Structure formats: C-alpha cells, structure tokens
Amino acid sequence: MGDQTRVLLWAVPRSCSSVLLRSLSNIPDSQIIFELYTSATDPNRLGGPTVSTEPTYEGIELDGNGLLKGPGSGFKSSICSFEWVKRQLEADYQGKKVIIAKEMAKFITGRYDLIPKGYQHMFLIRNPYKVFPSWKKLTINLLGGRVKPEDHVLGLNSKELSHPGEAYKEIADLWQHIKENNLDTDPIIIDSDDLLQHPKEILSAVCSRVGIPYSDSLLSWEAGVSVTDQWMMTSIIKSLSKNLETPNNFRNTTCFKKPVHESEIPDLATFPLDVQRCIENSLPYYLKLFDQRLKC
Template sequence: MSDLATAHKPVRVMLWGLPRSLTTVLAKCLSYVDGIYVINEAFASAMTTGPEKEIQNAQGLESFMGNAATIADANVEVQCWEDSICTFQWVKDTMEADYPGKKIIFCKDIVTSISNHLDMIPHGYRHTFIIRHPTKTFLSLRKVFIQNFLPPGIPSDQFQLDVAMESGLKRENTFKIIADLVKHLKEQGEESCPVIVDADDLQNHTASILRQYCEAVGIPYNESLLQWEAGDDIIKKNWYVSKTFMVGNTIGNYYGAALSSTKFNPASEPPSTSEIPQDVVRLSEQAMPYYEELYEMRLKP
C-alpha cells in the first residue's frame, strides 16, 4: 500500500454482484476505510437510465425510473452524475480516471449491466464478486419489483419475476452471467484469480471473510470495519452515484436496509420449497449449477 501511495496510484477494486446480494452493505462497510472513494452502480445506471439504456418492455421499471428522473429539484446531498452523460464509455473513463489524494477506488456494480459490453470493463482493477443463495436473491428481488416496479394492470399475485427479467431486461440466467464474466476475465488476463465472497459466509463469519477480502485486494483491514454508523452520512462524504438512483431510493427505499445497517447480521436459512413462489423456484433451479460452481471458488471461512 505504501508503494502505491507513494506513486500516487490508488488501489482499484471492482465488486460485481446481483441486486439483493449485500453489495450495498459491503460497500457501506468499506466506505469507512481511510482514503476510499466509492463509485456506485455506474454501469447499472448506463443500462437502465443512460442514453444507451437497454430496458425493453419493462413498463414498471421504466415508469419508476422515469418518475425518479423527472424530480429535478430533489434535495440530493450525495455527489451525483446526471443520466444524460452516463454512457458506457463515460463509465469506463470515469472508473479509469485519476483521483488525486484517494488511496482506494472502489466500484460496486450489477454484473448483468456489463454482459453486453465486455469491452467496457475498466483496466487496472482487482475484480471481485459477491454471490448469494439464488432463492434468497430472487425472493428479495421479487419483493422489490412488486413494491416498486409492478407493471400496470398486473396484480401482485400474478407477477412472474422470470418473465419480467427475460422480456424486459433480456436477462434470464443471471448466475450464468457471473460465471461467464469470471471465465472472461481469466481468459483476457484481466484477473487471474477473481475473489469471490458468499453473502452467507460474510454474514456468519464476518471477521474472517472481510479480513481475507481486504488482504486479497489491498485494502487495509482492522476490526473497526465490523461495525459502523447507521444512516447515510458516510455515503454523502465519499460516494459518487446516479442522481436518478438516489432520488429513486427516496421513493422506493431499495437501499434502505443497507444504509440503515450497522453491521452484517447473521444469515437466515432459505425457506422451504413449499413456501417459495414458482417463478422464484424456476429461477433458482436454473441458477443453482452456476451458483454451486462459483461457491466452490469462494473465500472459505
């Protein structure tokens, strides 16, 4: 770390994950490291709200983000970018830019947002991943969709997450996208040994997993990272985010649990199959082979 600091080159870390996989909680935790600068979901912003957005026929999501984007006078205290500049090339350039005085550039993003733009993967980063049991991931994502993005005219009991993901976002087997990106990074020489964290391990063995993660990527670790302050003060201090995403959070509170968190709470067990909606069952069955493959490569407690 000292050699890098002397050369004025920050450590650069990329965290890839799926929505509802504790990416925001992990980013908030690491936000307390001295000299860190967090770029939050810039590729996801390009995919959903930027001029090159890829949303098709996802009326509920489009409507929600459209409403967020029109609230021009929103009081957003975090450093934000506007949708109009957020192309995929702008994201790449922003991630590769110089940040004088910063020791660590930490970029957290949604893995599905880069799958059609692999040439935009930023150089100079350690690439890391967080995975979560598919049933937990999709149950939580389904809840968020129903609360915020339910298409007009569709009762919540008739909503099908797999249909919404495939028809609107053109993303069906999201865990395959993670496995494919890990393979791509290895083949291209961008990352010979991607660091993979399982969310349950992080929750149940926080000190062990967090220490290993920090050591693997060059982030200083100390036990103060095991607990932090509730609220978004640290986000206001050193995050760079989409204005639409932050305004959207004031409407839908999808970052709410993460921003109010003070530590990693113990993980719960996945519910029994009989308690899981069939759309989540279908998605989980498709995802499990890829999740199990990635799980074998994870940091071990």
C-alpha cells in the first residue's frame, strides 16, 4: 500500500455521500469501493432485490485468495463477510494510485478490530434537522404508502434506524476511537452543507490534506450511473442505484448544488414526534463533530 493514497469515508445517511463519490471518481487512476460493511450486515436493502433474487452481472472474477479482481462491480453479496471485507479493503489494487471506500459508521460498531489498515479517515456529517425529515420521507416512499407522515416510523420498526440517535452516536464514537487509537491522528470532518456551498474550497483542502492533486474536474460529472460499472459494489446495491426511485438525485445530478439555507433553525415542535426524538438525541453528537469540521 506504500505508494497508494487510501481514504475511508464514513457517512451518516442523507448526507450527499454518493454525490461526493461521483466527484471523487474523477480522480485519475482511482478505485471507488462502495458500502462493503453495509452489505455484509444487511444485504437485503430496503426496497430492493433480496439475496434470492439478486441480479447477475458479467465479468466478476476472484483471485486465488477469494478476493475480487478488477473493479468487481456487481459481485454476489454471499461472499461479503466482515472478515472478507477487511481483506478486500486491504488488497493490492494494481495500477491504482488512489483507493476511496465509503461506509456507514453504524455498521462497524462493535467490530472496530476489523477496521482496515493503511487508510486515512474522513467523516461526512449533516445537520439532523435536515437528515431526519429527509430520512422519514424516504422511509415512507419505500414502504409504498403503508404509513403516513404522522405515523411514528423512525426509531421504532425501521431497519435503517433502530433507536433514536443512531448514525450520529455511532459516527462520533468511531471518530473518537480512530483518534484515540492512532488509526488517524487528524481525521477530516466535512459538513455536507459546507461541501455543497463551497465545493472547490472544501475539495481542494481535502485533497491537500490526504495528498491527492486537486483538479476542477472534481466539480462536475456526467449524469447517469455508468460510473458505477467501475465501482466495487454488490449486485444488490448496483441494482438499487440503477432502478430504485430514491437515488434519482444521484443519477441525475451533474454537479454540487448549493443548499437552500433557512434563515433560522425550524421550530422542533413543527416536526412529527419520531423526527423530534431523533433530532434531539442526535444533535449533541452532531455538534461535537461540527465543531471539529474542516473550515475554509
């Protein structure tokens, strides 16, 4: 790994992490690795195909150690154990100068011994006042109208959120663990609104910190999902990115779009009770990380 730059991006949901990966895919001689720990935890993603109906993609090859050769776009999730993921992340990617993996922090909780070696760590956060209303809307859409906006969905029966505060507590705990155990003494924290408002400044600062030459080519890309043909990801996640309604923004966007900033934080009481509870439980962890974020 000595001559390669390796970065592991840990994100909270609904934080534009996949859009950020679209940008970073423009780095020459790079390999994107997409949510392998997520796939090892829950291969049957909400609203998508199950393992029993998993699509088949051509060109998947394994080497003598059972690791993927080439980009491995659309491999079967059946090989995706936690131990295998660590070995795959630490594998030799011949011909690549930059390796960028994206994961959700909650899926490594309790398994810190399986954090791969050789990576710099980056954390992508977003204000919970924006995350949880979006998350609930997504959940309602995935459930096909079986629940209403006033129903308590988050923090109860949602597979994606088993208790209030999850995602933020997990990413804050992981950040603390990585610092305290010298896995990365100076991990980068990015707030998604900062990224969307000032993409050139944030990306150039990130590139400088991790040792990647910055180029304005990171600021725009072609619409569509053909880029995922070069990403290492399971066939279930690849199918979701192509066919599920919810990644429309990922498929259609061609650049970073500036967020609409509210003049003040909305009144918490205006949100449904389950969203209120999640925001209240998550906010202390978010503010702790926000205070340490990259500023430009």
